[in-house]
Amino acid sequence: MLHVSKEDIMNQFLKENKFLLFVTVLFTVVSSLSYVFIAIVLQKILDIAVIGDKKGFLTTMIFSLFYFLFIGIFAYLQELCSKRFICNALRSVRTKTFEGIERRSTEDFEKYQTSEYLSFITNDVKLLEDNYLIPLLEILQYTIVFIASLAVMIYFSLIITVCVIFAVLLMFIVPGVFGGIMAKRQEAYSEKLADFTGHVKDLLSGFEVIKSYGMKRYALSRFEKSSIQTINAKYSVDKTAAANDALSMLLAVFLQVVVIFLSAYFIMTGRVTPGVLLGMTQASGNLANPLLMILGSIPKLKSVKPIIKRLKNLSEYQERRFIGKTAPSLNKKISIDHLKFSYDSSRNVIDGLSLNIEQGKKYALVGRSGCGKSTLIRLITGCYSKYEGTIRYDDTDLGDLDLRKITELSSVIHQNIYMFNESIYHNICLHQEFTDHQLEEALEASGSAGFISQMADGLSHIAGENGANLSGGQKQRIAVARALIRHKPFLILDEGTSAVDMQTAYDIETRLLKLKGLTLVTITHNMNADIFKMYDEIIYMEDGRISEQGSFQELMEANKRFRDFFELKK
Structure with a gap:
């Protein structure tokens, strides 16, 4: 490397x-x-x-x-x-x-x-x-x-x-x-x-x-x-x-x-x-x-x-495997074929997984902790290069893409949000230029507008070291606003609403699910049937593999592994 x-x-x-x-x-x-x-x-x-x-x-x-x-x-x-x-x-x-x-x-x-x-x-x-x-x-x-x-x-x-x-x-x-x-x-x-x-x-x-x-x-x-x-x-x-x-x-x-x-x-x-x-x-x-x-x-x-x-x-570090120059696109789908990955060569965290993520569709990724959900997301976004199998954006292999531009195509909202010791405004905009309308739209969609308006210094409020001056829920709302303001076509929620209350989480998720043209993948442990019904597909993972896949109604009627998991978690 x-x-x-x-x-x-x-x-x-x-x-x-x-x-x-x-x-x-x-x-x-x-x-x-x-x-x-x-x-x-x-x-x-x-x-x-x-x-x-x-x-x-x-x-x-x-x-x-x-x-x-x-x-x-x-x-x-x-x-x-x-x-x-x-x-x-x-x-x-x-x-x-x-x-x-x-x-x-x-x-x-x-x-x-x-x-x-x-x-x-x-x-x-x-x-x-x-x-x-x-x-x-x-x-x-x-x-x-x-x-x-x-x-x-x-x-x-x-x-x-x-x-x-x-x-x-x-x-x-x-x-x-x-x-x-x-x-x-x-x-x-x-x-x-x-x-x-x-x-x-x-x-x-x-x-x-x-x-x-x-x-x-x-x-x-x-x-x-x-x-x-x-x-x-x-x-x-x-x-x-x-x-x-x-x-x-x-x-x-x-x-x-x-x-x-x-x-x-x-x-x-x-x-x-x-x-x-x-x-x-x-x-x-x-x-x-x-x-x-x-x-x-x-x-x-x-x-x-x-x-x-x-x-x-x-x-002088230079990436050796991902040296492509092609700009990524998501006009059709992300196709994953026979994907295998291990952190330490002792056990495959992802084990022969195949999946298509179609443009504009909404996917819920569920499963027990440790089944490989977050690892799959990190592989899709190019975080790791030492994997077996293929990952393609439209018809282009991930290894041939300019990885720097993948960040221009996708946003990831993680469960553990990092906040810079700067104002809320700069934590959302990250020192990029956006219009007032774009900012207001992102604040409303993320549920941030309410608590920010109650602060004496509003958007100028300093977040503190890693958001020490904010609650967990406030940090996650700001992280959602950070992603939404950029209007990227591919959004990933990796437990991205886990720290907000159920009503706010429901509001944020339903708004995202209604956005036309947005490809959404949500990793969640929130077993809400009303939300699940709005997803095009639910992907249930076990031990690095896809155990079941389909709409919420189809998986519940099948009465297999997902239904057992859903009923137990609920």
Whole structure:
């Protein structure tokens, strides 16, 4: 299901932001070089002081003041560009990852929990910032400082520099030792972060259950356990980083000690001046510390590779089976032939089902819970691709259709309605344009007009998080209005009126049944004979198959499985 390109998500960003990268690199080069050349300025100051050249000392001091001002300006510009570069990168990665998640088919989306997706977009992107973007810019900056410092040291003394290079070579052992370990532990930490986010979301979502059933001790215990596991995973990463940093620091100190002793020896032998000792000490610091930062950053870059790969796969997701371009139509019928489907390959939820849904007809889909009614609807609307058999809209196979346009053909009203934390108006219109007449018509048909008119702020009333400011019945009325305002030719009610009172449910359903040209499929447990008589056909399902099918009168006269179910439920 994944389209994988040769470039990772960060390489794509770098190519798309060449100018910003160029400016950032430019200011980084200028800022780094100006900082390194402080060693030469210090060498000149000390040597002038030693020989007692007052005029030269004053000139050098004035030059130094302007030079340090120059360093400050370019250091600010370098930091500014670096921060902008990081901000743009994070925005780009988050956006592309979110777009990739939104492109996922229903079956692929359900492979992860919502909390895991939240963790990918927040925690993983934060890890990307801390362990890739910042270290990447640090490596760029400190590599320039290292090379320039090496050049300055050669300028001061070639012999000392050669000795220092041998000490430097020892420092390159460090990344190889810790890089692989860091990568494994960083990936484990990312997984624990995702688990922790899931536990917290689960506990907060179940707040009312926890309060009602006295589960506070369990909730705290579960939270603490997950928190400890996450902290332990982080500490495991930190321990490896600490060992890496300590060894690198030890080698850096060793490097500076070598420089100081060699420079002091050459002063005693008269080969260099005291100013050179000061300059060499400064330059060696610029040599050791940058190398220390580089060696500390390389394992971080390696450690984040699994996270980059995961974000790349999420952002570049492409549906492989449903790649059709044909616009769906429903002028004749939806034909389903020998359909089989399983969620886990152990049992068929839909088992050899065949059915025709003719344009303009009304169908009631009934059966015991778990018989496959909702799964059938999800298959018809293209939510799942891994099925056997055929589903055709008119004469076109579902796999050849543009699935994005199926949503323009059909509306589904689910039992569990999701409401955005926005106004009722936007929850109905979903930020699309409709006339006042269309809105009023949908409100009346859905039974929403009454309770909305009684609200002080009317359509501007905020629904709250997942409709927390609305009752279950109000949410379902709004969901019905959301579907009706679009006048789509195919409407599916998946227990869509289960939360409203019987009279309102009856009114809504009878209005829908009277709409000419509308193809309606209703999944219901409401055994109302008057309603059933208005349907063209009732489809009774058992164990993923159609057990009986026909009008209400025909099925009751047959006196078989449906009648038993109807009488028992009633």
